[in-house]
Amino acid sequence: MNNGFSLGRVGAMVRRYVYLLRSSVPRILDLVYWPLVQMLTWGFLQTYLAKAPAAGPIAGRLGLAAGALIGAMLLWDILFRSQLGFSVSFLEEMWSRNIANLMMSPLRISEFILSLMVMSLIRLAIGIVPVSLLAIWFFGFNLWGLGLALGAFFANLVLAGWGLGLFVSGLVLRYGLAAESLVWTMMFLMLPLACVYYPVTILPPWLQVFAWALPHFSFSFAENPAK
Amino acid sequence: MQLAVPSASGAFEPADPAIEVEALTKRFKGVVAVDDLSFAVARGSVTGLLGGNGAGKSTTIGMIMGLVLPTSGKVRVLGIDMLRERHRVLARMNFESPYVDMPHRLSVRQNLEVFARLYGVAEIDARIAHLASDLAFEDLLDRPSGQLSAGQKTRVALAKALINEPAVLLLDEPTASLDPDTADWVRTHIENYRGGRRATILLASHNMREVERLCDRVIMLKQGRIVGDGSPEELLARFERSNLEEVFLDLARGRRQAQ
Numbered sequence: 001m002n003n004g005f006s007l008g009r010v011g012a013m014v015r016r017y018v019y020l021l022r023s024s025v026p027r028i029l030d031l032v033y034w035p036l037v038q039m040l041t042w043g044f045l046q047t048y049l050a051k052a053p054a055a056g057p058i059a060g061r062l063g064l065a066a067g068a069l070i071g072a073m074l075l076w077d078i079l080f081r082s083q084l085g086f087s088v089s090f091l092e093e094m095w096s097r098n099i100a101n102l103m104m105s106p107l108r109i110s111e112f113i114l115s116l117m118v119m120s121l122i123r124l125a126i127g128i129v130p131v132s133l134l135a136i137w138f139f140g141f142n143l144w145g146l147g148l149a150l151g152a153f154f155a156n157l158v159l160a161g162w163g164l165g166l167f168v169s170g171l172v173l174r175y176g177l178a179a180e181s182l183v184w185t186m187m188f189l190m191l192p193l194a195c196v197y198y199p200v201t202i203l204p205p206w207l208q209v210f211a212w213a214l215p216h217f218s219f220s221f222a223e224n225p226a227k
Numbered sequence: 228m229q230l231a232v233p234s235a236s237g238a239f240e241p242a243d244p245a246i247e248v249e250a251l252t253k254r255f256k257g258v259v260a261v262d263d264l265s266f267a268v269a270r271g272s273v274t275g276l277l278g279g280n281g282a283g284k285s286t287t288i289g290m291i292m293g294l295v296l297p298t299s300g301k302v303r304v305l306g307i308d309m310l311r312e313r314h315r316v317l318a319r320m321n322f323e324s325p326y327v328d329m330p331h332r333l334s335v336r337q338n339l340e341v342f343a344r345l346y347g348v349a350e351i352d353a354r355i356a357h358l359a360s361d362l363a364f365e366d367l368l369d370r371p372s373g374q375l376s377a378g379q380k381t382r383v384a385l386a387k388a389l390i391n392e393p394a395v396l397l398l399d400e401p402t403a404s405l406d407p408d409t410a411d412w413v414r415t416h417i418e419n420y421r422g423g424r425r426a427t428i429l430l431a432s433h434n435m436r437e438v439e440r441l442c443d444r445v446i447m448l449k450q451g452r453i454v455g456d457g458s459p460e461e462l463l464a465r466f467e468r469s470n471l472e473e474v475f476l477d478l479a480r481g482r483r484q485a486q
Contacts, residue, residue, distance in 0.1 A: 012344030016333070019341075023332040023371075097328040101387070104292050105345045106317045 009107050013115035017089050018122070031127040035077050039131050042073045043139040069197065070141045074132055076196040078154060080187050081127050082161030083168070085120030087183040090169040094177055116169075117162055124158070160214070164190075190214065243306055245270040245395050245427035246291060251300035253286050253451075260286045262451035264300070268429055268444075273421055275438040276431040277455075277471070278448035279479050284431035287448070288397050291429065292322060304395055316395075318346055323388035324399035325381065331373025335364065335383050338372055339390060346391035358386040362416065378409035385413065389420060396420070398430045402437060410434075414441060435471040445471065447478055454478050 021027060046069055093099045102112065132143045144150065168186050171179045193211045195203070200211045244267035253261040261283040268274045276284045289295035291302050293313040302309040307316040329338045336355060343351040359365045362382045367375065375383060381401070388396060401417065402410035414437060421428055432438050438445055439459050447455035447462075455462055455478055459471055466474045 006347075008347070009345050012341050015344070016330070016337070016341040019333050019337045020330060092330065096330040097326070098330060100294060100322075100324070100327045101329065101342070102345075103294050104317065104320070104322050105342065106314060106347070107345050108314060 005108060005110060006106075009111045010115045010118070013107065013112065014118050014122075017092070017115070017119045020092055021123070028126065031081075031123055032130060035074075035081070035127045035131040036134070038073050038077060039070065039135050040138070042070045043135065043141070046070050046139060046141070070135060070139060071143060071146075072196045074128065074135065074143050075153065075157060076191075076194065077131075078124065078128055079157040079161050079194070081124050082120050082158040083165040083187050084161075084183070085123035086116045086162050086165030087168050087172075088123075089116050089119040090165075091172065091180065091183060094172060094180075099173070113166065116165070120158070120162060120165065161187075243270070244268055245272075245305060246429060247301070247303040248287070248291065249301040249303075251287065251290060251302060252298045253283075253290060253295065254298045260451050261290070261297075264448075264451065264453060266446055266453065266456065268427060270427050271421075271425045272443045273417075273428040273430060273441050275442035275445045276429065276448060277433075277435075277438055277445055277475060279433075279475075281450075282448040283451035284448055285399055286451075288322075288399050288429065288431050292320070292397060293317075318391060319393060320395045320397065321346075321388045321391055321393040322397040322399065323384045323401055325377075325384070325401070325403045326399065327384075328380075329372050329383070329387065332371055334369050335372055335375070336368040338383070339386060342387050343390050348391055354390060355386075358389060362386050377404055378406065381405055381409065381413055385416065392424060394424075394426055396426050396428045398428060398432075400432055400434075401430065402432075402434060410437070417441060435475060439471050447475065449478055 049069075093102060135141045135143065146153070164187060168179075168182050171182055193203075193207065193214055195211055200208055203211055246268035248267070249265050251261055251264040252259070260281075264283070264287060276287060278284050286295055290297050290300075291304065291309065293302075293309045297310070304313075304316050305319060307313070309316070333341075339355045339358070340351055343354060348354050355368070356365075359368055362385060364379060364382050364386070367379055367383070372380070372383065385401070388398075398417070402413050405413065417428065417430075418441060420426060428441075430438070430441060442459060444458055445455070445462055446453055455466075455474065457465065462471065462474050463469065466477055468474045468477065
């Protein structure tokens with residue numbers, strides 16, 4: 001019997017979450033629904049700003065901001081959905097009162113966490129990949145055009161999402177389903193400092209320190225990916 | 228610690244106990260749920276933990292499984308320290324409780340398959356087919372677990388508990404909320420498993436008939452302490468009662484002191 005880390009047990013858990021996901025079409029649609037709605041909303045705003053009559057330096061800023069908004073939104077969604085993907089898979093165990101079965105099995109905590117990470121990526125791919133492709137088709141915004149930088153940025157965002165997902169899941173385990181709402185809301189505590197819809201430089205200097213310390217200041221990157 | 232347990236020939240011989248609990252204590256915010264509990268469970272035996280609500284049965288089982296961290300004390304299962312090395316023994320244990328469930332949207336087969344993989348079962352399809360036949364739920368295998376009745380759920384939960392043919396089986400009120408026929412059926416199956424596998428079973432229950440029927444030994448708990456310990460026959464003789472329910476009521480209502 002293998003008492004060490006087992007990829008087989010990780011695979012068993014991923015299989016279980018895939019079974020769960022597959023068993024509910026509304027849940028699969030839900031993965032695409034919000035990213036799609038957000039992309040359309042910010043995409044239309046981008047189109048409006050691009051066509052808005054503006055004079056002088058404001059015109060340039062509007063055009064730049066409009067181009068950055070949809071990208072920033074998609075990057076923010078990568079962060080938010082990676083956390084949600086991690087935490088919701090964990091919540092499935094709490095909702096089904098299955099956590100004791102798992103804790104009593106040979107499954108190790110590290111294997112459990114890795115399976116939640118894998119599921120987070122699967123859920124993220126289902127939600128973000130089609131929406132990012134639609135953004136090219138609808139609004140000519142190509143997130144994939146960021147190239148290798150997107151990979152580094154994606155890794156940064158996903159790791160931050162998993163970190164918060166792990167923290168929130170710990171709170172749910174400690175305090176029970178009474179803490180469930182934190183899964184959906186905790187990330188928004190970071191939103192002001194994430195600078196999704198404005199550049200970091202707009203923050204007071206003392207807050208900028210915290211914003212730059214976070215791995216997900218999306219607007220600045222999308223505004224000028226060459227930086 | 229050495230215990231005398233019956234061998235295959237019926238003779239008693241010393242053996243390491245399957246479960247050893249030593250000075251086990253659990254406090255929840257100042258409330259003592261389990262108070263300096265010590266006992267050992269012989270290999271191949273069925274031991275019942277009896278007690279009223281809040282007596283500490285489920286907390287004790289939780290600590291034996293390693294799910295609840297003791298405030299102090301030690302637990303060893305098959306010689307392994309559960310606080311430090313529980314992963315060395317978890318594959319040889321399992322448990323069943325009506326208070327723990329499986330994902331409702333997954334079919335019975337999918338749920339059992341996942342647990343079989345977690346426990347490293349070799350021939351998964353064959354094992355599931357065997358259990359389904361043995362526990363008479365072959366027709367339920369492809370049904371979502373959430374659509375099962377209480378009796379059907381218990382049979383599936385028992386199949387999950389037996390998926391790895393555990394040497395140590397912990398049962399927390401295994402027949403709670405079952406009708407008498409289904410409960411009897413479950414007890415028969417537990418007896419058969421113990422007989423066939425020579426497994427060690429620790430059973431927490433409120434049901435005196437169940438305990439009398441299944442258990443070689445009964446440990447009675449009250450407020451986290453042992454207030455009676457012996458075979459059902461010994462306890463009946465000691466308390467001069469005709470059944471365990473009367474013994475239980477004597478102890479619960481303080482009509483008799485611990486002996």
